[in-house]
Amino acid sequence: MLGEGIVKGMAETARNFLGSYVKEDRLTTVQYPEERLPQKEAARNFPFLVYDGDDWQAGMRCVACQICEKECPPQCIYITKSKDKKPDHAGKAQIYPAIFDIDISVCMSCQICVEVCPFDAIKMDTEFELSTGDRFGDLLQHKNDLSKSNTYFRKLHPTEAAEADARLAAERAKAEAKAKAAAAPKPLSPASVPALAK
Amino acid sequence: MDQIFVTIKHWAVGFGPAQGQPIISAIISVVLLIAVFASLFAITTVLERKGLGRIQNRYGPNRVGPFGILQPVADGVKALIKEDIVPRTADSVVHFLAPLVLVVPVFLALAVVPMGRNMVAVDMDAGVLFFFAVGAATELSVFMAGWSSRNKYSLLGAMRAIAQMISYEVPLILSAVTVIMMAGSLSTVKIIEAQAGYAGGLPRWFVLTPWGLTGFILFMIAAAAESNRSPFDLPEGESEIIAGYYIEYSGFKFALFFLGEYIGMFAVSGLAITLFLGGWHAPFSFLTWIPSYFWFFGKLLALIAVFIWVRGTLPRLRMDQLMNFAWKFMLPMALINLVTAGIWRFLSPGFSRWLICSLLVLGPYVMLARGLLLGSDVGKRTYRYAE
Amino acid sequence: MPASFIILGLLTLAGAIAAMSLRNLVHCALALTVAFAGLAALYLQLDAQFIGFAQILVYIGAVAILIVFAILLTRGSETPQPSILSPSWFGGISVAVVVFGVLAMTIVRSAVADRNLPPAPQVSVRELGEQLMTKYLLPLEVIGLLLTAALIGAVIIAMHEKEER
Numbered sequence: 137m138l139g140e141g142i143v144k145g146m147a148e149t150a151r152n153f154l155g156s157y158v159k160e161d162r163l164t165t166v167q168y169p170e171e172r173l174p175q176k177e178a179a180r181n182f183p184f185l186v187y188d189g190d191d192w193q194a195g196m197r198c199v200a201c202q203i204c205e206k207e208c209p210p211q212c213i214y215i216t217k218s219k220d221k222k223p224d225h226a227g228k229a230q231i232y233p234a235i236f237d238i239d240i241s242v243c244m245s246c247q248i249c250v251e252v253c254p255f256d257a258i259k260m261d262t263e264f265e266l267s268t269g270d271r272f273g274d275l276l277q278h279k280n281d282l283s284k285s286n287t288y289f290r291k292l293h294p295t296e297a298a299e300a301d302a303r304l305a306a307e308r309a310k311a312e313a314k315a316k317a318a319a320a321p322k323p324l325s326p327a328s329v330p331a332l333a334k
Numbered sequence: 335m336d337q338i339f340v341t342i343k344h345w346a347v348g349f350g351p352a353q354g355q356p357i358i359s360a361i362i363s364v365v366l367l368i369a370v371f372a373s374l375f376a377i378t379t380v381l382e383r384k385g386l387g388r389i390q391n392r393y394g395p396n397r398v399g400p401f402g403i404l405q406p407v408a409d410g411v412k413a414l415i416k417e418d419i420v421p422r423t424a425d426s427v428v429h430f431l432a433p434l435v436l437v438v439p440v441f442l443a444l445a446v447v448p449m450g451r452n453m454v455a456v457d458m459d460a461g462v463l464f465f466f467a468v469g470a471a472t473e474l475s476v477f478m479a480g481w482s483s484r485n486k487y488s489l490l491g492a493m494r495a496i497a498q499m500i501s502y503e504v505p506l507i508l509s510a511v512t513v514i515m516m517a518g519s520l521s522t523v524k525i526i527e528a529q530a531g532y533a534g535g536l537p538r539w540f541v542l543t544p545w546g547l548t549g550f551i552l553f554m555i556a557a558a559a560e561s562n563r564s565p566f567d568l569p570e571g572e573s574e575i576i577a578g579y580y581i582e583y584s585g586f587k588f589a590l591f592f593l594g595e596y597i598g599m600f601a602v603s604g605l606a607i608t609l610f611l612g613g614w615h616a617p618f619s620f621l622t623w624i625p626s627y628f629w630f631f632g633k634l635l636a637l638i639a640v641f642i643w644v645r646g647t648l649p650r651l652r653m654d655q656l657m658n659f660a661w662k663f664m665l666p667m668a669l670i671n672l673v674t675a676g677i678w679r680f681l682s683p684g685f686s687r688w689l690i691c692s693l694l695v696l697g698p699y700v701m702l703a704r705g706l707l708l709g710s711d712v713g714k715r716t717y718r719y720a721e
Numbered sequence: 722m723p724a725s726f727i728i729l730g731l732l733t734l735a736g737a738i739a740a741m742s743l744r745n746l747v748h749c750a751l752a753l754t755v756a757f758a759g760l761a762a763l764y765l766q767l768d769a770q771f772i773g774f775a776q777i778l779v780y781i782g783a784v785a786i787l788i789v790f791a792i793l794l795t796r797g798s799e800t801p802q803p804s805i806l807s808p809s810w811f812g813g814i815s816v817a818v819v820v821f822g823v824l825a826m827t828i829v830r831s832a833v834a835d836r837n838l839p840p841a842p843q844v845s846v847r848e849l850g851e852q853l854m855t856k857y858l859l860p861l862e863v864i865g866l867l868l869t870a871a872l873i874g875a876v877i878i879a880m881h882e883k884e885e886r
Contacts, residue, residue, distance in 0.1 A: 138703030142648065149389050149647040156388045165392045428751065460770045460846055467774040470782020474754060477789055481747060493793075496786060503782075520846050 177293055180260035182240045183249055185282045186300075188225055192283040197257035199224065200233040204249035204258055212242035213249065225304055226311040238282060240266065241275040256300040259289055336625040339366075340452050363455040367444055374634075375596045376406035382642050389646035409589075416585035421484060424582060428482035433583070433590035435475035439468040440598045446522050447604035450614050450627035454523060461522040462514060465605055466507055469560065472598065473499050479591070480579035492579035494653055495562060501660040502559035502566075508668035509553040512675045513540055513609040522605075526613035535619070539612035544691040545675040548699075550610040552668055554640075557602040559660070561595055564645040566656060603637040604630075663702050670698045725766055733759030746792050754785040771846050 155162035166173050189195035205213040216235035224230045249258050261284070268274035290297040343362055350358040380403055384394030395402040420426055446461035448454035458464055473496050480492020514520055517528040517540075529539050540546035559566040580591045607613060611633055614626035651659070674694045681687040736756030740749045757780040764773035807813070853861050 137700065138706065145647045146643060149643060152391060153385070153388045153643075153646075156391060163388070163391055163393070167393070425745075425748075428748070458770065460774055463771065463774040463778070463846075467777035467782065470778050473782060473786055474751075477786065478751070481789075481793075489793075493790075496790075500783075500786070 175262050177295065179262045180245055180247055181262050181264050182243055182245060182260070182266070182277075183238060183258050183282070184261040184284045185236065185279070186257055186259055186286055186289050187283050188286050188304075190285075192280070192285070194222065195225075195286075196232060196283060197225065197255050198233055198236065199230040199255055199257070200236075201254070203252050203254070207248050207252045209246060209248065210242045210244055212239040213237070214239075226308050227315070228311070233279065236279040236282065237276055239276050241271065256304065259293070259296070259300075262292060336451055336627075338625075339450070339627070360455075364445075367455055368441065371441075371444060371597055371600060372593075374600065375593055376410075377403075378596060378600075378638055379409065380405045381638075382645075385639070385642045386646045389643070413586050413589035418585045418587065419582075421582055423484045425482040425484070428478050429582070430587075432475050432479035432482060433587045433594065435478060436472055436594035437590055437597070439471040439475075440594050440601055442468045443601040444597070444604065447601065447608055448522055448526060448613055449604075449630045450625065453614075453627060457523050458521065460520045462510055462520045462525075462605070462609075465601070466503075466510070469598075469602070470503065472594070475594075476579055479583070483579075483582035485582055488579050488581050491581070495579055498562070498566060498653075498656055498660075499560055501657055502556045502664075505552050505660065505664040505668040506556035506560060508665070508672060509549040509556065510605075510609055512545060512549050512668075512672050515672070516540065516545075516675055516679065522608050522613075526608060526615070529612040530615060532619040537612055537615060537617050537619075539610065539615070541610040541612075543678065544688065544695050545671050545678055546610055548667065548671045548674075548695050550606065552664055552671065553606050553610065554637075556660075556664065557599075557606060558641065558644065559656070560602060561598040563595075563599060563641060565648040565651050567650060599638070599641065600634065603634055603641075606637065607633045658706065663706050666702055667695075667698065671695065726763070729759055729762045729766060733763065747789065750785065750788045750792060753788065754781055757781050757785065769844065771844070771849055 152162055157163075186197050187193075187195040188197065200215055200217045202215050202217075205211075205215045214235065214237040215233050218232050218234040221229040221231050245260070247260055250260055266275075286297070286301075290301075343359065343366075346362060347355050347359045380395065383405070384396075384402065387394030395405045398404040398408050420429055443465050445455040446458060446465055476495045476499065477492050480488045480490075480495070483489075513525065517525040519525060519528075529537070531538050536542060541550045558564075580588060583591060607630065614630040616622045616624060616626075616629050674691050677694065678687060678691050681690065733756050736752050736754075736759055739752035740756060743749045743752060757776065761773050761776040761780070764776055
């Protein structure tokens with residue numbers, strides 16, 4: 137009958153209106169600056185450099201291999217190698233980047249730098265509230281802005297961090313095993329003991 | 335307590351010279367009317383936005399004051415300080431006068447609506463006729479606004495708005511004529527007096543009779559169409575023709591159009607309360623100790639809430655659907671309602687009167703509804719290329 | 722003659738003269754609306770409430786809009802007219818003034834102006850209705866018939882236009 141649909145519609149609207157005071161799912165607004173929605177685990181925005189431990193300069197995983205610089209499609213990463221070396225997580229002496237700049241006004245968040253890094257050194261951050269007043273100066277992030285700790289990484293992307301940690305721990309274990317094998321006394325061989333060889 | 339405003343006004347008027355007392359009394363009424371309804375307009379804009387927001391699962395404005403109630407102040411300041419742009423080829427005199435020609439008649443129309451016992455600004459013998467006369471003058475302002483902007487789309491919007499307003503004036507006036515016929519007078523005060531008294535616990539309002547209920551529903555639908563209110567807001571549809579006939583208006587003139595539209599809504603709701611809902615009478619006899627103006631404004635707020643509710647529920651009607659509805663459904667229903675009211679008067683009171691008149695109204699309703707829905711049997715949607 | 726009558730009369734005359742002499746046609750229609758409003762105010766000043774409000778409702782609310790629609794649907798663009806006044810405007814106006822003077826003098830000096838005006842009856846809407854239903858019933862029905870014929874004619878003309886396409 138004419139008017140039936142209107143009455144049913146108005147009943148639904150009234151239910152919405154009254155329910156929005158009582159139930160949560162009838163008022164789905166998240167009032168932005170005061171409340172924030174949690175981001176999904178695979179969210180990504182701009183890259184950051186991971187460091188292990190407490191000292192960001194000593195624990196930085198990046199070895200300045202420049203693969204991410206070459207693979208970046210808009211070429212927004214600028215790396216300059218250092219002259220000296222520092223020990224990495226497995227104890228081996230590696231060079232480190234003296235200058236590591238990412239221009240985030242150019243970066244398109246494609247994650248290619250993350251995919252090609254062999255050292256799990258650069259990962260994607262989810263921070264988006266990066267607006268500044270200075271377009272050219274503040275949007276060029278330097279090494280100290282980009283370095284964030286591994287605990288932060290673990291909080292942000294738990295599965296990815298667990299995987300990276302497992303890989304690095306395996307490498308560290310292998311390196312330690314090799315070092316122990318090198319440091320342990322070797323079994324005597326006839327060539328190394330001239331007295332016995334006679 | 336009920337007559338407190340009337341006594342205050344008499345006391346204030348007593349200060350003036352005896353010669354000018356009618357003028358002073360009129361000026362006080364006018365100032366009070368404008369003050370009360372302008373603040374009601376401000377409150378309504380906030381309530382509407384918050385109400386619509388809650389219906390649409392969101393908050394309304396809630397930043398300006400506590401819970402956003404100071405939002406009209408922010409809107410008013412914005413409207414005042416915005417630059418007043420008049421297009422270079424526009425007709426500046428007509429462009430300037432159009433908002434005035436809208437706002438003045440709608441405030442005039444509020445003069446015959448009684449807001450409480452003895453609280454009507456002007457008690458005219460032909461009050462309802464005056465109301466419809468000034469309501470008809472608002473259509474001229476729509477045309478002036480649309481034409482003076484020298485904008486094809488604005489003119490199109492104005493033509494459609496005028497067509498809509500003229501078409502819906504006929505059922506509006508016919509529903510009102512039914513009430514006038516039954517009450518026997520054109521004066522709003524006498525119509526309210528005809529609805530006084532209580533019969534068996536229920537009030538004797540006209541809405542509680544078959545012809546009154548039909549008339550009330552027809553009047554409300556036509557009133558929504560007259561003030562260009564959703565679902566009849568195609569002329570000013572915000573997503574269709576952007577702003578229709580007031581697209582070239584900015585700043586305070588736009589605020590005046592907005593004000594005129596809302597005050598028109600209040601005025602026609604006030605008339606509906608007067609004609610059908612018993613004016614300032616209380617609904618039950620044990621509630622008459624509450625002052626009369628509380629009842630009037632309470633009923634007015636209830637009707638405004640219904641308007642907001644309908645706006646949040648229904649989609650916009652297309653132009654041809656709108657005109658079909660007016661001429662092929664509402665006009666015959668209004669005429670049949672008129673005949674039913676006449677028959678009601680001549681039958682003796684009792685159950686048979688109710689039965690006969692209800693059938694007389696429901697029968698054509700069902701048949702006309704079937705006639706309206708004849709051409710709309712579209713069936714399942716078919717795609718030309720997608721399958 | 723009270724001052725309000727003079728002011729309202731001048732307003733109506735100004736509206737009518739503007740309706741004749743303005744260039745833009747829509748401006749003329751709006752000036753005509755002002756003349757209608759002036760007439761309605763004059764009726765109200767004579768205490769004829771019903772006809773005053775009916776004048777506003779019918780003339781301003783419907784006839785003025787009809788005129789405006791007719792202008793828009795037939796003329797289209799607003800071409801600026803050449804001057805409304807013809808070259809011999811002085812002769813025309815003087816002839817009109819002379820004719821008006823002669824007619825006015827004749828009417829004022831005739832017997833029509835001397836008769837006693839009966840006191841103005843208090844016409845209420847109820848009396849109007851009673852007179853329409855008893856004494857003037859036949860003219861009422863004839864007017865109703867005429868309006869129905871006009872309505873049906875309009876519908877038939879519009880329908881034929883639709884079928885011709």
